[in-house]
Amino acid sequence: MTAALQLKDVCKSFGPANVIEGVSLEVKRGERHAIIGPNGAGKSTLFNLISGLFPSTSGQILLSGRQICGLKPFEINRLGLSRSFQVSNIFANMSVRENVRCAVLWSLGYGHSFWRNIGNLKEVQRKTAEVLDKVGLSDKADVPAVLLTYADQRTLEIAITIAGGADVILLDEPTAGMSHSETNRAIELIEMASEGKTLLIVEHDMGVVFGLSDRISVLVYGEIIATGTPEEIRGDARVREAYLGDEADFAEVTA
Template identity: 75%
Template sequence: MTLALELKDLRKSFGPAKIIQGVNLQIEKGERHAIIGPNGAGKSTLFNLISGRFFPSSGEVKLNGEVISGKRPFEINRMGLSRSFQVSNIFTNMTVRENVRCGVLYSMGYGMSFWRNIGNLKEVSQKTAQILDEVGLLDKANLPAASLPYADQRTLEIAITIAGGAEVILLDEPTAGMSHSETDRAVALIEKASQGKTLLIVEHDMGVVFGMADRISVLVYGEIIATGTPEEIRGDAKVREAYLGEDAQALEGVA
């Protein structure tokens, strides 16, 4: 088994509040893995620990066998991990094309330079246009990112996430706030973008989770109470107990 991500006894406290309490998780290369759990379970905190936004109180995170806990986000990104955020995190004062081009530049080996005209970099322009075409935003390439509708802004963030060429992609609730048709479009995009890559996704829509994930982990009060295939998770008594009200009904309704 070749691991893309490994979490070992990962813990995070903010003062006396213990948010993540000894998470152990192994994610294989090429796997699509979903993390679900009730509100306040610590899902976004876990993402922040993996991507370097937070430093763990103890424990460690490994990316392709190398410890990354304690490294800064840009260092982790350069090691092959990219993420999106629960709230759209794009450059609103730049065009759609410029947003994606920022990710493409680094992935193609171009660092900061004040004397290089990036408009003359043909291969960067071609790669940027290819990604925009793949996500359905090529016709909006010259629009200010701030002018896009909400669903398109989420799509743009996914495009930026994949533009860097990372092999491990973290998506934090990518379909939140979308209509059914917008969700279907986003799922198709995510499945296409994650082909051959490792995907870790936090998602509230159980239909998306059970339809996309190879395996699912359930996080409750900072602890993983179950990990398994969609079928195993659907039939797990501990999981059903953890989901109350509408969430329990959502699990019941997933085919």
Template identity: 90%
Template sequence: MSALALQLKDLRKSFGPAKIIEGVSLDIARGERHAIIGPNGAGKSTLFNLISGLFPPSSGQISLGGKQINGLKPHQINRLGLSRSFQVSNIFANMSVRENVRCGVLWSLGYGHSFWRNIGNLKEVQHKTAEVLEKVGLTEKADVPAVLLTYADQRTLEIAITIAGGADVILLDEPTAGMSHSETARAIELIERATEGKTLLIVEHDMGVVFGLSDRISVLVYGEIIATGTPEEIRGNARVREAYLGDETDMAEVTA
């Protein structure tokens, strides 16, 4: 088994003449918490879309646990052990919190579209669903329709769905966007708890979240990674400082 959870080799993506990802290479070890940061338009979400199979790469290679996944569909990549969230909450609004989580659990346990089964009799599914709800702190809201949750709780539910399938590699795309400081603090604790023992790749603008969670950080600018290192190394990197010039907020956070 490969010691690397995820490996990108000279990954490139163009849309017509527009080059969005230009030669990204990155090794992420098993169990590592790795953040991707960079200015708006740097290509962070496109990179996530390539890794999770929403977009095919123009060239280059993506490996998950040593297995090349180029060209696989998102559900095939998910079944190989990778799951992701999105910038915008992606939940079943009219289903209960429990039902949302249970959807992810069902696929992970191999039930799929088993219309003739009584879900209430699937004790393994019920147990795993309850376990995930407990882990993210949504047990008391299990029967609440997802549409009635607060924004922060909807983001929590999305994380719950993301981990419900038991994937070893978790991709979170701006999980704390739009949250207050107190909500963000709770989200950090949740992410740490929910991804314990797993590999985490996170895109995030909040530098407090990035430096609080990450083992290593990569800085993506105009489709290229200009630096990768520990939080301390990234704080002191001159190229990172230059990349954030003109954005005083980001500069203050990076150098704090």
């Protein structure tokens, strides 16, 4: 079966600085795959390459077997890949409902149309309401997104991802800055959002990573040094050294 997402010897340089050095990675369909690594490892850069925000210097990136290097972010999105960012990326002055509805419109094939009354698009209204209910934002549907709490803004991003109908979802540190209870709620939303889909996630919270992922890849200085199940990664000496600088017990970090 063709992998949902495949990277083949991907490199990225900024002038003389090599940030990503020959990364090869295969994410299976329906898999929840995490990328972890120390600060500055190149995790967000790798996401930017996959989503088309940065052009790669060399290598191949395949989405369901199709080469996507050189495509623009919106073109990649329309092929079935959606992503979130470390910093909330929403339409701040639009309501929660309007934010979700924008994603729904594109997913149902509606482009720019100045003469179409959105209120008459019953399927758009139904799906928008369905997504808001699923993520628990129905009671905030008419609230301007800028007035949401930080956790609710992150929830709105997940809602937009769901509404877009993408088969491959990239989440960049979705629980960063959240309290313990907010993180638990976010995990539930991520599990719900990725059901039946392929998830690639960058996350610093090891409890989230090891509780959510089917497989984990470890990125260090632009290179993947290990890929495996949570149990395999937890026991890998190279991973312990990358995170702790010695052979200390990585299980304490990932518990």
